[in-house]
Amino acid sequence: MSGTATALASTGEPDPIDWEAVFEADGHGLIALIGETKSFAALKSCMLVIVEQLFSRDNDEAFRESYIAELNSVLPDDLDGRENMAATLDKLKAAMVATLRRIKSYRIEKAEQARLQSAADTGALTSGERRSDANDDTDMLIGSVKATDITDEDEREVTASVREATAKIFADVVSAEYKNRFKALRMGISQEAGGKVKLPFMLSGDFAKKFDAVLCQYVIPEFTQRCHELVTRGVTRSADRQKSYFQQFTGFETGRGEIWEHWSQTWTDVTAKQKLPTRPTGKGSGKKKKGMFGISLKKASAAESEAADAELERWKARIAQLEKTNGLADAVWDALCEDSDSYMPPIRDTDSKTLMDLFGRSTKSIMKQVHAINQIVQQGDEVARAFEVLQQGKDVEVCLLAACFQRPELYLGRKQMLKQLLGGFRGTHFPLILRYLPQHIRE
Numbered sequence: 001m002s003g004t005a006t007a008l009a010s011t012g013e014p015d016p017i018d019w020e021a022v023f024e025a026d027g028h029g030l031i032a033l034i035g036e037t038k039s040f041a042a043l044k045s046c047m048l049v050i051v052e053q054l055f056s057r058d059n060d061e062a063f064r065e066s067y068i069a070e071l072n073s074v075l076p077d078d079l080d081g082r083e084n085m086a087a088t089l090d091k092l093k094a095a096m097v098a099t100l101r102r103i104k105s106y107r108i109e110k111a112e113q114a115r116l117q118s119a120a121d122t123g124a125l126t127s128g129e130r131r132s133d134a135n136d137d138t139d140m141l142i143g144s145v146k147a148t149d150i151t152d153e154d155e156r157e158v159t160a161s162v163r164e165a166t167a168k169i170f171a172d173v174v175s176a177e178y179k180n181r182f183k184a185l186r187m188g189i190s191q192e193a194g195g196k197v198k199l200p201f202m203l204s205g206d207f208a209k210k211f212d213a214v215l216c217q218y219v220i221p222e223f224t225q226r227c228h229e230l231v232t233r234g235v236t237r238s239a240d241r242q243k244s245y246f247q248q249f250t251g252f253e254t255g256r257g258e259i260w261e262h263w264s265q266t267w268t269d270v271t272a273k274q275k276l277p278t279r280p281t282g283k284g285s286g287k288k289k290k291g292m293f294g295i296s297l298k299k300a301s302a303a304e305s306e307a308a309d310a311e312l313e314r315w316k317a318r319i320a321q322l323e324k325t326n327g328l329a330d331a332v333w334d335a336l337c338e339d340s341d342s343y344m345p346p347i348r349d350t351d352s353k354t355l356m357d358l359f360g361r362s363t364k365s366i367m368k369q370v371h372a373i374n375q376i377v378q379q380g381d382e383v384a385r386a387f388e389v390l391q392q393g394k395d396v397e398v399c400l401l402a403a404c405f406q407r408p409e410l411y412l413g414r415k416q417m418l419k420q421l422l423g424g425f426r427g428t429h430f431p432l433i434l435r436y437l438p439q440h441i442r443e
Contacts, residue, residue, distance in 0.1 A: 016111060023104040024238040026245065030054075031100050034093055035236025038229075040079040043093060044071060054103070090232055094163070097236050166234045166242055170227065171220045173246040175212055180363040182208035185398065187367075188406040191342070200436045202354065202398060203405055204343035211355070214335050218328060219270050226262040252362040260360055267356040271333065272349075273326045276319055280311045344436070354398065354432070369399040370406070377403075377410060377417045387421045397430050404437060412440065 023030050030050050037043040051067050079085060182202065191205045201207040224231060230249060234242050249259050333348040336355075346355065373396065376386045390396065404411040404418055411418040418433075418440040427434030427443045434441055 016115070017107075019104055019107045019111065023100055024241075026237060026241050031097055031236045031238075034096055034100070035233040037093065040075050040085070040089060040092075041077070043089065043096075044075045047071060047096065050100075090228075093232070094235065098162075163231065163235055165239070167224050167231050169239075169242045170231050170234060170246050171216070171224055173243060173250050174220055174223065174359075175216055177247075177250045177363075178215060178359060179208065179212060181358050181361065181366060182211070184363045184366040184370075185402045187370075187402075189402070198340070199343045199405065200401060200432070201343050201346045201351075202358070203402060204340075206340060206342045207345070210335065210338075214332055218332050219266060222270055223263060223266040226266055227259055230259060250359075252360055252365075256360050263359055264356060267352075267359075269325070271329055271352055271356075273329045274322050276322055277315060280308070280315050357395065358398070366399060366402075369394075369396055370403050373400055373403045373421075374407065377421070383417065383420050384423045388424060397432050400430070401432055401436065404433075412437065416440070 021029065024032075026032060030053070033046050033050070034043070037046050048068065048071065051064055055063055055067075182205075186199075186203045186205060186208070189199065189203050191199075230246070234245055237245050249257050252260075337345045337348055339345065372390055373387070376383055376390065379386075400418075400421075411421075418437065422430065422433065422441045425441065427438070427441050430441060434443065
């Protein structure tokens with residue numbers, strides 16, 4: 001039996017029910033169960049289970065039957081086979097979540113009232129009992145199932161304020177993850193301005209700040225929209241658990257998860273300019289055109305002209321859209337590639353993949369990789385062979401670069417340990433090393 005079912009089954013026991021946990025427990029609370037549903041059939045089954053758990057007393061039987069009938073009426077079995085129903089499903093889930101939270105608040109309030117009543121009052125309810133002299137929470141639940149055409153305050157509240165707050169938490173988590181990646185890379189590297197050598201951009205605290213500003217302005221808003229389903233599931237978590245819930249997906253502790261595809265596509269769309277399509281060459285405007293030797297061709301029919309004009313309008317709209325997105329891509333790279341006194345800025349397009357891939361690596365894996373490289377160098381035995389084994393199937397170049405700037409005397413000093421590590425490689429294998437430390441690797 002789940003934690004929620006166990007709590008509800010104890011209604012007749014003297015210990016009070018923890019209604020907050022029953023509704024909000026991460027993973028198995030009633031609201032979390034709603035958030036995990038991905039179809040109308042699953043949502044319907046979930047609501048039936050919730051009704052059985054919340055309204056389990058004998059005198060609730062009539063309500064349970066009426067609710068099941070209402071649910072079958074509003075959610076017929078063929079809904080999942082219809083087109084364009086995703087928004088309706090999200091709306092219904094949001095309404096049911098809002099309703100469950102109202103029922104939670106109502107039951108917490110009634111339990112507190114019961115607790116404050118005198119123990120000598122034989123008419124008092126125990127803290128675990130649900131009232132039986134009113135239909136307040138049953139009316140709430142019946143109202144939620146009619147939510148497919150919701151336009152009232154409940155839906156506006158959920159879809160506007162609650163969803164906006166949840167999306168903000170998601171955006172903050174993504175921003176924080178990138179900050180942690182950059183922080184891990186520059187750990188132990190002096191950030192003092194005016195040094196003899198400018199830092200590579202990914203090892204600079206100044207660049208990390210600039211990148212965060214660009215990320216929050218241009219990339220994260222689009223990424224949040226692509227992660228619509230994840231944010232919707234986050235809405236069903238209590239506010240104090242949403243951050244940790246999102247971190248399960250953005251931390252990449254167990255590999256690239258379900259949002260990696262969304263991230264890579266978002267990054268490409270925002271940072272890569274797209275080629276403008278050529279102007280269509282269809283017949284249009286009913287004008288006669290000249291053929292070979294100046295012979296007039298047959299005038300286009302009205303239908304052909306209309307189709308050609310429509311195609312031209314679609315082309316113009318597409319051109320306007322692409323010019324806008326290409327302008328945003330220019331703005332992103334203009335900001336990121338701006339000259340700096342403290343670091344060497346990235347190169348447009350060339351360093352795009354490096355920046356994109358940084359999100360898909362956990363902070364812990366970056367630290368482990370830098371540590372592993374340092375360990376190979378410190379041991380000093382067959383360093384080239386050990387490094388060759390370490391780098392197989394992995395992208396270790398950014399971490400190697402970080403290790404070199406963390407301990408330049410070890411890697412770049414008299415012993416030339418970087419040269420020893422890379423003795424069997426050429427610059428084409430490690431283009432960042434070739435760019436920033438060209439004297440330590442063969443071209």
